[in-house]
Amino acid sequence: MTVRDVKELLEAEVLCGEDRLDEEICGCFASDFMSDILAFARDQNLLITGMLNPQVIRTAEMVDMPFIVFVRGKVPNEQMIELAEESGMVLLASRFRMYSACGILFMHDPNTKPCKTLYSDQK
Amino acid sequence: MQDIVFRSEVDGNDYQRAGEASRHTKSALKRLGLPPEIIRRVGVCMYEGEINMVIHADGGTATLTVGIDKIVIELKDHGPGIPDIDLAMQEGWSTANTEAQTLGFGAGMGLPNMKRSSDEFKIDTVVGEGTTVTMTIYIK
Known part of the structure; x- marks a missing residue:
């Protein structure tokens, strides 16, 4: 799945980073708690959040997540977009709520396993 | 090789700019060519610490x-x-104010995150005087 696929699936607007839309998504983390992102995000380059302040950009940068989708119709201000542009990040804005956005991406992720397999993996 | 030292003053009054020192330090470490995983861990430690200094201590160094x-x-x-x-190290324990929480912090994960991301972690603190957190990350 590429960033462009995410944009299309979530009917998102591209706010910056148009030149990186063909890059691959290797994993996704969704949260509004910055400390949880810092603690638990590993080898994931897509962040889904409804939080809207410059700390989101800095947090994502700290854990090497260059792609961010803002959900719930939230649109970052110019300061945030400039900060992201300085770091070469891609910002997307989607009207979907976080639960729906995660569900849509999960359903379309070619690596998603059927639920039965997921359950058997846990045993 | 001689040690390379980066020193930043953290402004305790500006929540919006908190994290800038960590951002610049991370860029500098990338230029030094250190392994990405080491840079990520340093970034998490320093950023959480910087946020803590803004929230709780009116800034620092x-x-x-x-x-x-x-x-x-x-x-x-x-x-x-x-x-x-011991209480401060418990995940979920926080004395952060509402302003910190509106930015997505204050969930009581800061110090535990710093400990988890470093190889050695030490807190020296004196009530009424201040706190020094020292973290070591080995380059393997």
Whole structure:
């Protein structure tokens, strides 16, 4: 799945980073708690959040997540977009709520396993 | 190789700019060509510490020393100190204010995150005088 696929699936607007839309998504983390992102995000380059302040950009940068989708119709201000542009990040804005956005991406992720397999993996 | 030292003053009054020192330090470490996983861990340690200094201690000084086999991060403030370190280290325990919470912090994960992301972690604190957190990350 590429960033462009995410944009299309979530009917998102591209706010910056148009030149990186063909890059691959290797994993996704969704949260509004910055400390949880810092603690638990590993080898994931897509962040889904409804939080809207410059700390989101800095947090994502700290854990090497260059792609961010803002959900719930939230649109970052110019300061945030400039900060992201300085770091070469891609910002997307989607009207979907976080639960729906995660569900849509999960359903379309070619690596998603059927639920039965997921359950058997846990045993 | 001589140690390389980065020192930043952290402004305690500007929540919006909190994290800038960590951002610049991370860029500098990338230019030094250190492994990405080491840079990520240093970034998490320093950023959480910087946010803590803004939330709890009215700012402070962040010093990062890059040696041949390790990176040492020292975060020194002259804030109120930590009365009960064991309690402060518990995930979920927080005394952060509402402003910090509106930015997505104050969930009681800061110090545990710093400990988890470093190889050695030490807190020296005196109530009423301040706190120094020292973290070491070995370059393997």
